[in-house]
Amino acid sequence: MMRLADRVILTRGWRRWALSFMAGALGALAMPPFGFLPALALSLTPAVWLIDGTNKAGPGRWAPLKSAALIGWFWGFGYFVAGLWWLGAAFLVEAEEFAWALPFGVLGLPALLAFFTAFGFALARLLWLPDASRIFALALGLSVSEWLRGHLFTGFPWNNPGMALGQNLWLMQSASLVGLYGLCFIAIAMCAASAVIFTGRTKRERWTLPGLAAGALVAMAAFGFWRVPSQPSATVENVRLRIMQPNLPQDAKFNPRNRDAIMRRYLSLSASAGRDGLTAADATHIIWPESAFPFLLHRDPASLAQIGGLLEPGSVLITGAARMDDPLPGEAVGKFYNAIQVIDDRGTILGSYDKVHLVPFGEYVPKFLDALIRAMGLRQFVHIPGGFEPAEERKPLTIPGLPAIAATICYEAIFPGEILPEGPRPSLILNVTNDGWFGQTTGPYQHFAQARLRSVEEGLPLVRAANTGISAVVDSYGRIVDSLPLGVEGVVDAKLPVAETAILSSKTRSFSLTAALLICLMALIVRRKQRASFI
Template identity: 75%
Template sequence: MMRLAKRDALTETSGIAGILPGFAAFGSHARGWRRWLAAFAAGAVGALAMPPFGFLPALVLSLAPAIWLLDGTVKEGPSRWAPLKTAALLGWFWGFGTFVAGLWWLGAAFLVEADQFAWAMPFGVLGLPALLAFFPAFGFALARLLWLPDARRILAFALGLTISEILRGHLFTGFPWNSPGMALGQNLWLMQAASLVGLYGLTFLSLCMGAAPAVLLTGRTIRARWMAPALAAMMLLGMASFGFWRVPSEASATVPEVRLRIMQPNLPQDAKFNPRNRDAIMRRYLSLSARPTRDGTAPTHLIWPESAFPFLLHRDPASLAQIGALLEPGSVLITGAARMDEPLPGEAAGKFYNSIQVIDDRGTILGSYDKVHLVPFGEYVPKVLDALIRAVGLRQFVHIPGGFEPAEKRMTLAIPGLPPVAATICYEAIFSGEVLGDGPRPDLILNVTNDAWFGDTPGPYQHFAQARLRAVEEGLPLVRAANTGISAVVDPFGRVVERIPLSVEGIADSSLPVAEPATVYHRWGRFPLTATLLICFMALIVRRGHRRSFP
């Protein structure tokens, strides 16, 4: 009796009714609309951990309530499967809150041509988050299936959501935007772990560390309350220490005789694709690019952003001649541009590609890279939905008849004077482990993009942070040209060498950092993470096998 009374007193003073009274109790006992609202709010708070805010404690404020809400499903309903159904609903509301708060800026794209697309804005701002929320719904259900009544439920939660994040990054063309790993992937020291485990490894670590403090309010003993948070703190300290050790104190070495110039025109999207502005746009590009350098040394490589022209550059000899006249002898221009193949017999027009083209000082196109991973509804309409979409008068955002065609596979781009280049266009840079082409490892990641669709919102900051993390994962420098920003040169450790802020017209002159040796993540890929997840899954399954009933 004395032992039981002591345990009850300990729970009363340091558990649910302790330091933060009622928080865990509300989560585990909430029912009806209060439960779903709490899940939505917890998910929404997590958006503050993402760029550009980077408020890391928001990860705890989002994930700990998710644990308590899942605790409340232990005796849910008359069916043995009722807890799984409730967990899936909790995951859906949590995910809906996460994606609405983290992706609301997508609505800005519908206002670029408001007369055509404004009516569809709710489908982008609410519809896409509603669909994406089915992934954390699956993750919550899987976590609940492996649930244990102690700190090991943190592991089950991290396992379930990590698997759902991997699925979100690959199914239906994939959309791994704002994966929980980005909470750690924007801090210079913490992001270095991506060189070992990549984005999804960071996601697993983020979920473990962010959810661990939940047991502070539910543990029955001092050890039960503090073991998981202490391990999480040690993991965070270990990551920071590894990052401090990995990032050198001196600047990265640079590639000899390479002088980069990135041009950021800061053109509004409604003007950028208007053919009537073609001459004014070209004059702007040429005048910005011709500005004198700080040291009087001409650039060897000039870089312009994605879809730079409201016309087909390769079919415009006058514009190619202007570019040739701009360039110094031996220098080249690397620019985004739409490209069209010659039509095949019986076709009225050829296929269009979103491309990067390399042009020399004679105005000759030396080579091209065609985008592989297109943006659904932005650059093309999925064929299975084409008839339905057009029936309601909708089309893809880009003014290309029939949309762009994807290239068959990713290829390394050869550019005179540069090491082999892993070219990426727009959001191709957000896909962890997929930015390099076939063949030998390149020495540079090039990303050209146009984020003008989204204005001065969190979207461009999030896009840049994800591209920057690719540099750390692969141990390669990143050179990025964006129409409205953020344009930058980033070294293989994620350090920003040069940067043009968002919504600023300007140029950035920089040397090119030398690539680092292949990272552990490049050599091993996701094998270490897969092995870790499998071991955790088997350990939880075996432990649950000792239980006689489904909780």
């Protein structure tokens, strides 16, 4: 293995970039649904050795940094292509209109995201030393780049390396202390530590850091074992949930011409007997997924009356639905919103939540590109004139019979620290989504895993309704109370778990993580100055 490490360090030319790409692609196996944690170690170990080899990248002071950035770009390109290939399925839903753009989604987005990892590798190389401290330099550099990826240009923190630790029930409990970005730093440092086993100059140097990494993994598992109670969570009294998963393909069947057939399907499935013999009459709250209707529900009295007929007195239905404001003077149509609406047994809409964090190009086109795209005869995926408008702020959703709610639509649930509205702490995360765009791929599994981790971070139960799956009720520790798998139609009948007291708030976690990373940065800078001869 030492000989292998030397060969990787001395690799030059296209072989270096190919090896970096393959190493990054291998790391995607640590993400859902595979969750193979050693894959991240097998991915980051050669990455460390490749950065080691930049010491002789060529003439010029900045040559090592440029070489490290290029290694990082190829590593990230491989990681994102292997982890996000499923995005291509969305371009085939209406293949006659969007299939031409499939390469841009499957290869173009990973190519852009890879610039973040390029920055992370370059930052790490700036702090690099030929000893075990370089592992922390890589963890710091990639953690900073992942934070930037999760916030810049509306943010896209999908498949953050921290998710490698965010799938196992015991290991994910540490997210209650450090959040997703803290898990990211730990996962990278832990998995990259094996690189020093084959490059350390002494036995102590070779085994100290890997030993600490193994100890940290055991400590995380022990904390999780201690934190997760042996008994199921208590439940909220007088609340019986029914989640309807229609498994409706996102194709021509989801069309205004099929509105009556779609409504009949929703109503009959919602009223059917579940696995425990329960029906809609036993539910206090029935939940339908995002984009449930190919029409404007709030402007369709007949459909609202049908929903009212489904419900028992005092019960409500919660559903995703497009919503349109009344047009302003001089406008032909009003603004459209991707919303959650609450309907009672009289067919009356009691309340609504409008989505804040929209999907670029999927739900709206950035204004600076809108004119160009229209001139080319193109549009976003959703059939909404001009796309959806984002809500100005995240507001709590009030639903009769339920505690305070943090409502999220679709991928809003993947943003750590951003899902709670201002004001009193809610007692429930509600997520409605439509992953039908992505078929039977890894994407819906990754989406569910990220939403599930929000429960652990915030100490709140998650109630999730997905068109094609995965629909579930998850307690405050990330334990799945009940669920329906991907690609199955049916209902989930469950009670609502109670919320637990959060160990740390999102703001406290962010402050603590920032302080820890700054301390790490200062320590690396001091060591770098002490060893200024290393370039």
